[in-house]
Amino acid sequence: xNDRTHNERRPGTRVGRRTKRxxxxxxxxxxxxxLACAGIFAGWLAGMHVPxxxxxTYLRVEKLAPLSSADRVGGGPSGLFFILLVGNDSRPGxxxxxxxxxxxxxVNPAKHQASMIDIPRDxxxxxxxxxxxxxxxxxxxxxxxxxxxxxPISYVVDVDFAGFTGLVDGIGGVDVNVxxxxxxxxxxxxxxxxxxxxxxxxxxxxxxxRHDFPTSDIxxxxxxxxxxxxxxxQLRAKMQNAPGExxxxxxxxxxxxxxxxxxxxxxxxxxxxxxxxxxxxxxxxMPYTGGGCLGLGAGASSLFADFRDDGILESPH
Amino acid sequence: MAPVHFxxxxxxxxxxxxxxxxxxxxxxxxSKHSATDPTVTTPKVxxxxxSILRIGxxxxxxxxxxxxxxxxxxxxxxxxxxxxxxNAMFSPLQNGTxxxxxxxxxxxxxxxxxxxxxxxxLTDLGVGKVEKLSTTATPVALSALVxxxxxxxxxxxNFDVVVKGNVDAGPLTITHxxxxxxxxxxxxxxxxxxxxQTVRKLxxxxxxxxxxxxxxx
Numbered sequence: 001x002n003d004r005t006h007n008e009r010r011p012g013t014r015v016g017r018r019t020k021r022x023x024x025x026x027x028x029x030x031x032x033x034x035l036a037c038a039g040i041f042a043g044w045l046a047g048m049h050v051p052x053x054x055x056x057t058y059l060r061v062e063k064l065a066p067l068s069s070a071d072r073v074g075g076g077p078s079g080l081f082f083i084l085l086v087g088n089d090s091r092p093g094x095x096x097x098x099x100x101x102x103x104x105x106x107v108n109p110a111k112h113q114a115s116m117i118d119i120p121r122d123x124x125x126x127x128x129x130x131x132x133x134x135x136x137x138x139x140x141x142x143x144x145x146x147x148x149x150x151x152p153i154s155y156v157v158d159v160d161f162a163g164f165t166g167l168v169d170g171i172g173g174v175d176v177n178v179x180x181x182x183x184x185x186x187x188x189x190x191x192x193x194x195x196x197x198x199x200x201x202x203x204x205x206x207x208x209x210r211h212d213f214p215t216s217d218i219x220x221x222x223x224x225x226x227x228x229x230x231x232x233x234q235l236r237a238k239m240q241n242a243p244g245e246x247x248x249x250x251x252x253x254x255x256x257x258x259x260x261x262x263x264x265x266x267x268x269x270x271x272x273x274x275x276x277x278x279x280x281x282x283x284x285x286m287p288y289t290g291g292g293c294l295g296l297g298a299g300a301s302s303l304f305a306d307f308r309d310d311g312i313l314e315s316p317h
Numbered sequence: 318m319a320p321v322h323f324x325x326x327x328x329x330x331x332x333x334x335x336x337x338x339x340x341x342x343x344x345x346x347x348s349k350h351s352a353t354d355p356t357v358t359t360p361k362v363x364x365x366x367x368s369i370l371r372i373g374x375x376x377x378x379x380x381x382x383x384x385x386x387x388x389x390x391x392x393x394x395x396x397x398x399x400x401x402x403x404n405a406m407f408s409p410l411q412n413g414t415x416x417x418x419x420x421x422x423x424x425x426x427x428x429x430x431x432x433x434x435x436x437x438x439l440t441d442l443g444v445g446k447v448e449k450l451s452t453t454a455t456p457v458a459l460s461a462l463v464x465x466x467x468x469x470x471x472x473x474x475n476f477d478v479v480v481k482g483n484v485d486a487g488p489l490t491i492t493h494x495x496x497x498x499x500x501x502x503x504x505x506x507x508x509x510x511x512x513x514q515t516v517r518k519l520x521x522x523x524x525x526x527x528x529x530x531x532x533x534x
Contacts (some may be wrong), residue, residue, distance in 0.1 A: 067516050070439055074510065075509065242498055243475075267462065271510065
């Protein structure tokens with residue numbers, strides 16, 4: 001018994017060698033399997049597709065979108081709508097509130113596009129200049145512009161001098177791409193070409209300057225359009241969340257006269273309007289003819305027709 | 318072939334190494350779940366079943382008189398936001414179905430989209446059941462719009478919710494950036510607008526798959 005036990009434990013015996021070989025083979029096989037598993041596991045961690053390991057979960061995972069988003073507001077207009085933006089000349093010592101800045105914005109939510117037409121204030125309408133309509137209120141002004149352009153204007157946002165400066169200051173000023181040198185003592189516009197940050201008072205001066213240009217109010221009207229779209233570009237960045245939207249709407253509620261819409265609906269409207277990229281909104285000044293009381297110039301009718309059908313200016317004007 | 322003779326020390330070392338390898342392998346296999354087990358990270362703000370959002374910053378923008386958000390309004394909005402989380406996130410992850418109250422959280426203007434086209438972003442229905450859920454949420458930033466007459470027109474809630482858990486493929490992390498805008502309807506405050514962004518992260522092995530899925534229109 002003792003001998004046999006002793007023999008089994010001796011490494012040199014046949015039984016001991018066989019046991020050792022078996023153990024070695026097992027150890028080697030186990031190590032190989034472990035290393036292979038470790039390698040596969042490492043590869044799996046590194047992103048390698050392991051058919052057997054990943055197969056069961058492959059389909060399950062595929063239905064998960066890694067990034068999904070939703071941005072929606074209910075109750076806003078789903079169809080084409082037109083907004084009239086008015087800057088009137090009412091200020092201390094000057095009454096009447098004539099519509100010296102008239103811009104019609106057409107928004108097509110379905111096509112996710114918009115266009116803007118600038119109407120010179122001296123445009124003739126019903127025997128008078130069209131800006132006179134605003135002395136009867138924003139709705140009267142909207143009716144006149146609507147008659148001229150041939151589009152239904154549902155909403156009006158009307159600001160006077162104080163309202164305009166208050167709005168611009170309220171949003172922290174605007175960066176405006178000034179197209180030409182401005183040096184006008186009447187309006188107080190002193191700007192060099194290029195991007196300029198303006199406070200409310202400076203933005204008002206920029207919008208009023210007409211003495212620097214041979215065509216006077218025509219260039220001024222176009223410049224107002226530039227300011228509106230530049231402001232929209234900056235506002236759009238701030239309008240990506242509710243606090244930014246609420247801030248602007250509260251400012252409008254305090255500084256602007258609204259027609260056809262209240263602040264509550266303006267929230268829904270603005271979410272649609274500010275989903276558009278202002279850089280892709282054409283800004284076209286109405287073609288005109290004559291001087292003093294301006295008539296419709298060549299191409300004005302086709303411009304309005306292009307605008308009227310879907311709010312989008314597709315042809316070059 | 319001559320037999321190989323192993324000294325006792327080498328045998329012990331070999332056995333130790335083998336055991337170590339086996340232990341490592343065992344740990345490695347298990348680490349697919351346990352190394353990044355979300356339950357390791359302690360929920361900071363809310364737990365799944367007893368989750369309670371809390372109010373963070375408050376901003377009131379007014380076109381008229383300056384107002385404070387009434388406690389009742391803040392409470393109603395926060396309760397609705399919590400109901401959204403419970404019905405849109407937790408219920409699908411725990412039960413595989415959207416909570417029954419989910420459609421009633423939205424007003425008629427957005428309900429069709431919330432229960433249709435936007436459901437994939439607003440809810441976690443597509444994920445399936447998840448085990449070992451843990452959740453964290455940022456404090457809710459409240460912002461309100463007050464009209465000229467001092468009436469509260471809208472109250473918006475902004476918050477992030479991070480849900481962690483295990484699916485068959487491994488640990489899953491879902492991050493929801495949520496903005497819900499509520500408007501009063503009678504005595505209730507219903508969601509009238511929303512901005513939601515949902516990011517779902519799966520184990521590295523499945524990232525390519527999810528990326529491809531996400532690239533699909």
